[in-house]
Amino acid sequence: MDLNYFWELLYQNILDTSILEIIAVFFGILSVWFSKKVNILVYPTGIISVLIYVYICFFAKLYADMGINFVFFRMSIYGWYNWSRKTENKKIIPIRICSKQEHFINLIMFIFFFGSLTYVLKNYTDSNVPIWDSLTTAIFIIGMWLMAKKKVENWIWWIVGDIISIPLYFYKGLVFTSLQFTVFLIIAVLGYIAWEQKYKLQKIA
Numbered sequence: 001m002d003l004n005y006f007w008e009l010l011y012q013n014i015l016d017t018s019i020l021e022i023i024a025v026f027f028g029i030l031s032v033w034f035s036k037k038v039n040i041l042v043y044p045t046g047i048i049s050v051l052i053y054v055y056i057c058f059f060a061k062l063y064a065d066m067g068i069n070f071v072f073f074r075m076s077i078y079g080w081y082n083w084s085r086k087t088e089n090k091k092i093i094p095i096r097i098c099s100k101q102e103h104f105i106n107l108i109m110f111i112f113f114f115g116s117l118t119y120v121l122k123n124y125t126d127s128n129v130p131i132w133d134s135l136t137t138a139i140f141i142i143g144m145w146l147m148a149k150k151k152v153e154n155w156i157w158w159i160v161g162d163i164i165s166i167p168l169y170f171y172k173g174l175v176f177t178s179l180q181f182t183v184f185l186i187i188a189v190l191g192y193i194a195w196e197q198k199y200k201l202q203k204i205a
Helices: 003-015 019-036 042-059 063-084 100-124 130-148 154-171 175-204
Strands: none
Touching (some): 019 175, 042 063, 063 130, 100 130, 130 154
């Protein structure tokens, strides 16, 4: 593709971006930033973004992503509670890492969600990207669950999902959202580094 044509297409698609998508992107980026900072505001800002994306993804025929945003809403409520919960020593739940057993369970959950979603999208919807839609959805479900549990590894799942989502949303014409995932990717890398450092400091303390 000619580079000038690419930038013209990008510019035109950004002009065509709806106000609703811009709002969703703004709160989505804000939510990821708060997550990097281990700030509980990650959840109220994230809830606004995911509810808007339920609507957007339906009309883009990204049905699995529509579903995952509804799941994100449910998990955000749980995460909000879990991050607010205190231990017996009146301390906020700390950042932790996954055990070998948890890694195995996460992998099994991923395979289950990916296989189930692919089957549903191929056989019961008119999605034209069932594999990729299912793949990102399965990845983000695990990432969201691990974030709610305050596990460092949540960022690894987000990084992989963001890398796949950037071209997927661009292909679907949601260029502003594609740019959002580019920002997500950068913040996710920084988030992983920040959480890893916080976890090591906790161990020392």
